[in-house]
Amino acid sequence: MKLHKEIKRVRNEYGNNQTQFAEAIGVSRVHYSNLESGRINITINILERIASVTKKKLIITFIDL
Numbered sequence: 001m002k003l004h005k006e007i008k009r010v011r012n013e014y015g016n017n018q019t020q021f022a023e024a025i026g027v028s029r030v031h032y033s034n035l036e037s038g039r040i041n042i043t044i045n046i047l048e049r050i051a052s053v054t055k056k057k058l059i060i061t062f063i064d065l
Contacts (some may be wrong), residue, residue: 007050009045011036014054025049 011021019047024031028047034040051058 002038003042004036007042007047008036010050010054010056021053024053 009063010048011018014021016024019029020033021050022029025046027035027046031040035042047058047060050056
């Protein structure tokens with residue numbers, strides 16, 4: 001699954017609209033919208049904030065292709 005689709009899934013699971021979620025993770029709604037649509041790259045810092053807000057564990061792994 002693409003990362004931007006995963007953050008949208010997590011936001012929907014959390015029950016927030018984009019404005020509420022953006023505020024919770026400390027970014028503007030426009031910035032969050034760009035992340036969720038895949039127009040800009042997401043940073044590990046933002047992923048950590050999303051994990052913290054949603055009380056999820058962030059696991060980053062490399063797998064062989």
